[in-house]
Amino acid sequence: MKTTFGPYTVNIGKSLTPSEWLVNASYWRKGYVANHALTSSDMVIDAELYGSVVGTVMVKLDSINGLCADEAYSTELDEIRRRGGKIAELSRFAIVPGQPTRAVMGAMFHFVYYYAHLLNGINDLVCEVVPRHIAGQRRLLGFAPVAGPKQCERVGVEAAVLLHRTLECS
Template structure:
């Protein structure tokens, strides 16, 4: 899938190849580990400007293998599953420095919403973020903190668990 949002072209991918440099550069600069391995339950959304990937996010649909955040927050995620919620997780979210964050996020999350909710019946999104990213995720995307902070071994930092419903009445 591919669509244009203002100056951005957003596309889906089943590979980390196009966004790998952006993610590794950003993660290394902040001291994080970038060890994400894609499965058939994952989809990457890349925002491009003039042919360069300037923003990316990976979404994992819940499956028998679970979500990345199950390693740290299985109790909270299992409670949502037991209440009948269908989950997806966002990770590897990076925007190139100097880009207008809200515009790039808006373009990416149009695609996230379509792919998650409209195409896969996902009811709720979760993501693990470092505490200093919570305010932006709340303000720009409507996430709420539901747990943490706890150590996220995958990335090597303390993280909190954020949640938002994909019910249209919440947008």
């Protein structure tokens, strides 16, 4: 699926390839490991400007196999599930340096909401971030910290914080 949001073309698909260079460069620059894998229920949302990917995020729907964040935060995620929460996890988030973060995030997260909440009935979003990203995720996307910091061996981060936000119809 491809659509336009402001100056951005947003692609929703099942491939890591279009934005692989962006994620690898972003993670490498910060000393992280980009070892993401897609499952059948995962979706990649890429924002393009003039044919080049300038932002990306992956949406992982909860399944019987759980979420990546279950490695460190299974207790917290199980509590959300116990309360009836239907969870999706955001990961593989990157934006090209110098791009207007608010505009790129706005374009992508309209489609996160569409895919997660409207198409799949998700009412809870979670993501693991390093502490310095908490303020931006709170301000721009409405996330709040719920646990951490804990080590995230999957990407090589010593202190990751679990963020959460509820999705509602507005």
